[in-house]
Amino acid sequence: MENLSGGDIVIRALRDAGVEYVWGYPGGSALHIYDAIFRQDDVKHLLVRHEQAAVHAADGFARATGKVGTVLVTSGPGATNAITGIATAYMDSIPLVVISGQVPSSKIGEDAFQETDMVGVSRPIVKHSFLIKRPEDIAATIAKAYYIASTGRPGPVVVDIPKDMTDPAIKVPYSYPKQVSMRSYQPNERGHSGQIKRALKTLLAAKQPVIYAGGGVIIDNASELLTTLARKLNYPITNTLMGLGAYPGSDRQFIGMLGMHGTYEANQAMHHADVIFAVGARFDDRVTNATDKFCPNATIIHIDIDPTCISKTVGADIPIVGSCKTVLGDMLELLDALPAPDGEALNRWWATIDDWRARHGIYTADRFEPSGGTLIKPQDVIKMLHKVTGGDAFVTSDVGQHQMFAAQYYLFDKPRRWINSGGLGTMGFGLPAAMGAQLAFPDATVACVTGEGSIQMNIQELSTCTQHGLPVKIINLNNSALGMVRQWQDMQYSARYASSVYEDSLPDFVALTEAYGHVGMRVTEFDQLESKMRECFALKDRVVFMDIVVDRAEHVYPMQIAGNAMNEMWLSKTERT
Amino acid sequence: MRRIISILLENEPGALSRVVGLFSQRGYNIDTLNVAPTEDPTLSRLTLSTTGDEKMVEQIIKQLHKLIDTIKVVDLSDGPHVERELMLVKVRAVGAEQRSELKNSVEIFRGHIVDVTPSSYTIQLAGDGKKLDAFIEAIREVGTMEVVRSGISGIARGEKFLLV
Numbered sequence: 151m152e153n154l155s156g157g158d159i160v161i162r163a164l165r166d167a168g169v170e171y172v173w174g175y176p177g178g179s180a181l182h183i184y185d186a187i188f189r190q191d192d193v194k195h196l197l198v199r200h201e202q203a204a205v206h207a208a209d210g211f212a213r214a215t216g217k218v219g220t221v222l223v224t225s226g227p228g229a230t231n232a233i234t235g236i237a238t239a240y241m242d243s244i245p246l247v248v249i250s251g252q253v254p255s256s257k258i259g260e261d262a263f264q265e266t267d268m269v270g271v272s273r274p275i276v277k278h279s280f281l282i283k284r285p286e287d288i289a290a291t292i293a294k295a296y297y298i299a300s301t302g303r304p305g306p307v308v309v310d311i312p313k314d315m316t317d318p319a320i321k322v323p324y325s326y327p328k329q330v331s332m333r334s335y336q337p338n339e340r341g342h343s344g345q346i347k348r349a350l351k352t353l354l355a356a357k358q359p360v361i362y363a364g365g366g367v368i369i370d371n372a373s374e375l376l377t378t379l380a381r382k383l384n385y386p387i388t389n390t391l392m393g394l395g396a397y398p399g400s401d402r403q404f405i406g407m408l409g410m411h412g413t414y415e416a417n418q419a420m421h422h423a424d425v426i427f428a429v430g431a432r433f434d435d436r437v438t439n440a441t442d443k444f445c446p447n448a449t450i451i452h453i454d455i456d457p458t459c460i461s462k463t464v465g466a467d468i469p470i471v472g473s474c475k476t477v478l479g480d481m482l483e484l485l486d487a488l489p490a491p492d493g494e495a496l497n498r499w500w501a502t503i504d505d506w507r508a509r510h511g512i513y514t515a516d517r518f519e520p521s522g523g524t525l526i527k528p529q530d531v532i533k534m535l536h537k538v539t540g541g542d543a544f545v546t547s548d549v550g551q552h553q554m555f556a557a558q559y560y561l562f563d564k565p566r567r568w569i570n571s572g573g574l575g576t577m578g579f580g581l582p583a584a585m586g587a588q589l590a591f592p593d594a595t596v597a598c599v600t601g602e603g604s605i606q607m608n609i610q611e612l613s614t615c616t617q618h619g620l621p622v623k624i625i626n627l628n629n630s631a632l633g634m635v636r637q638w639q640d641m642q643y644s645a646r647y648a649s650s651v652y653e654d655s656l657p658d659f660v661a662l663t664e665a666y667g668h669v670g671m672r673v674t675e676f677d678q679l680e681s682k683m684r685e686c687f688a689l690k691d692r693v694v695f696m697d698i699v700v701d702r703a704e705h706v707y708p709m710q711i712a713g714n715a716m717n718e719m720w721l722s723k724t725e726r727t
Numbered sequence: 728m729r730r731i732i733s734i735l736l737e738n739e740p741g742a743l744s745r746v747v748g749l750f751s752q753r754g755y756n757i758d759t760l761n762v763a764p765t766e767d768p769t770l771s772r773l774t775l776s777t778t779g780d781e782k783m784v785e786q787i788i789k790q791l792h793k794l795i796d797t798i799k800v801v802d803l804s805d806g807p808h809v810e811r812e813l814m815l816v817k818v819r820a821v822g823a824e825q826r827s828e829l830k831n832s833v834e835i836f837r838g839h840i841v842d843v844t845p846s847s848y849t850i851q852l853a854g855d856g857k858k859l860d861a862f863i864e865a866i867r868e869v870g871t872m873e874v875v876r877s878g879i880s881g882i883a884r885g886e887k888f889l890l891v
């Protein structure tokens with residue numbers, strides 16, 4: 151067995167865990183580890199400009215690839231800056247390993263320089279955390295961290311390493327465990343066969359079924375199985391914000407996103423359903439609206455790997471604890487031997503849904519006034535983005551109106567193409583997440599749909615893009631206001647725009663982008679939009695920042711009316727269900 | 728609904744804080760908490776009592792299971808079980824009459840006087856929570872100077888074990 155220092159062990163263990171890339175930012179407590187990175191070539195480090203961005207970038211990488219993202223930060227402010235990123239990944243069940251330097255063991259608890267109790271601070275927002283107490287434990291702990299992060303319901307794992315653990319003068323034998331087994335952690339993937347049969351029976355007997363699929367399907371790479379099952383059944387399917395792309399967005403059976411800004415037809419179908427087949431979704435408050443009025447006639451079948459997700463907000467009638475992939479696989483095996491659903495009832499159900507679609511559907515009806523002249527509707531920018539990128543880009547987003555427009559109008563046909571902070575709603579996520587996706591797929595088109603509010607929360611990463619050659623495209627829906635805040639202020643605060651406007655202080659985004667060495671474009675006329683956007687995406691090797699001036703008065707609709715059932719919605723500023 | 732939940736936990740640094748943090752993070756109550764290593768020093772046994780409706784208790788148990796350090800969780804109140812709490816009470820004991828009355832009460836409750844000074848007794852008493860409350864009530868006239876309670880420890884009756 152080879153003797154190595156703790157610093158070298160960290161990097162060797164990352165290599166043996168299959169890690170190619172680490173996003174991070176150096177500092178005192180992490181310097182032994184950084185020196186170990188410098189002396190090898192297997193694990194590559196990408197320097198960011200702020201630790202929050204390191205975590206979002208690793209997160210974007212993880213979402214785009216399905217692999218575990220890796221982050222390295224120093225103690226104190228390095229660790230606390232990573233917190234928002236960790237919380238973002240935790241809420242969306244994204245596998246990450248975050249290694250943080252810590253002050254030397256002997257100094258812990260003394261309020262030493264750059265000391266923060268990282269294990270304590272991160273405790274409520276990690277799947278698990280470790281504090282290294284002996285250099286001999288580093289390799290096995292890192293192996294455990296990757297195992298925990300990537301299995302069961304994935305999530306971020308923190309490994310906090312005091313500086314003396316990585317001391318170059320102390321060498322200990324290195325061995326990376328071939329297999330990890332923990333008596334206290336044995337995730338169960340297989341669903342209960344009796345429950346699966348009961349669920350199928352109920353599902354096939356449904357007359358007004360809806361398949362409600364969430365991010366769990368994407369995380370578990372179960373999109374193909376879900377698509378096969380949905381097509382065999384010819385049932386309508388809706389995706390959550392996190393589940394977009396789990397089923398092809400341009401397919402006839404797809405009835406759009408559901409929930410707060412879901413489509414009319416999806417929310418109506420949910421409300422009137424007799425059976426809801428929830429797969430890898432967690433009945434989040436942004437989906438259900440008031441839980442006591444949620445889908446009054448529905449029998450709920452719920453597949454989830456995490457038992458705590460079942461009956462947390464809405465009771466499940468037929469719960470199945472298991473991974474989406476294994477349970478859907480089991481269902482498909484049984485399906486052909488069972489009687490087909492009632493075709494006539496299903497036809498009637500589809501006729502009802504098609505009628506909802508025709509009346510108020512955001513894809514088939516004119517939901518917003520047409521763009522023209524200097525009026526550019528944000529929805530049209532997303533539709534144009536879909537057209538110019540052939541619907542095949544990786545689209546990351548920040549948080550706000552632009553995020554909802556992107557979710558509604560960029561019809562994702564593939565999983566892992568839509569990358570957004572759904573649970574935590576983290577502004578500043580989009581650009582670094584785009585860097586992560588671009589790193590994973592250097593030849594792919596990666597677009598960050600953002601707003602002039604969100605982009606300024608991590609705009610310093612334009613410099614990271616320069617350093618590491620990450621030619622992401624930034625689609626800035628600039629309405630000179632914090633759009634979603636402003637929308638709520640319009641609707642609930644009599645248009646008193648408390649701290650949501652800042653028009654005189656916005657930077658010249660074109661000049662700013664150019665200062666970072668990139669290409670900036672400003673679009674103010676609708677008839678320039680397509681040509682400019684084509685020009686933008688033709689610049690394959692460059693970062694391009696498209697600053698597009700959009701209609702400031704626009705709101706996101708439909709919008710559920712809080713405290714009501716799913717199908718109670720505003721459809722426009724004046725029209726409600 | 729009062730529940731007594733018993734947890735077998737890896738005896739790792741931070742494990743207890745994860746359990747306690749879970750309760751505050753998710754808005755659950757901890758009424759009492761009792762924890763110590765088991766005969767296997769790599770394991771800790773934790774007993775806590777909590778109150779909540781059925782849905783909340785179900786979530787508490789599932790959330791406890793989800794903690795990586797947790798090996799087993801059992802709701803002792805689901806079945807027959809024995810629960811005990813240890814209490815130490817310091818009372819003023821002055822004069823023969825008061826001292827003998829206190830001794831009587833201690834005997835009736837099957838407690839022990841474990842420390843004596845010319846002006847005080849320290850009484851040790853074990854039992855379920857109600858018995859301890861009743862004792863405090865019984866000696867109310869004397870008045871307590873200090874009360875320390877350990878929180879509930881519990882174990883299932885019969886052939887049920889909480890083992891790895």
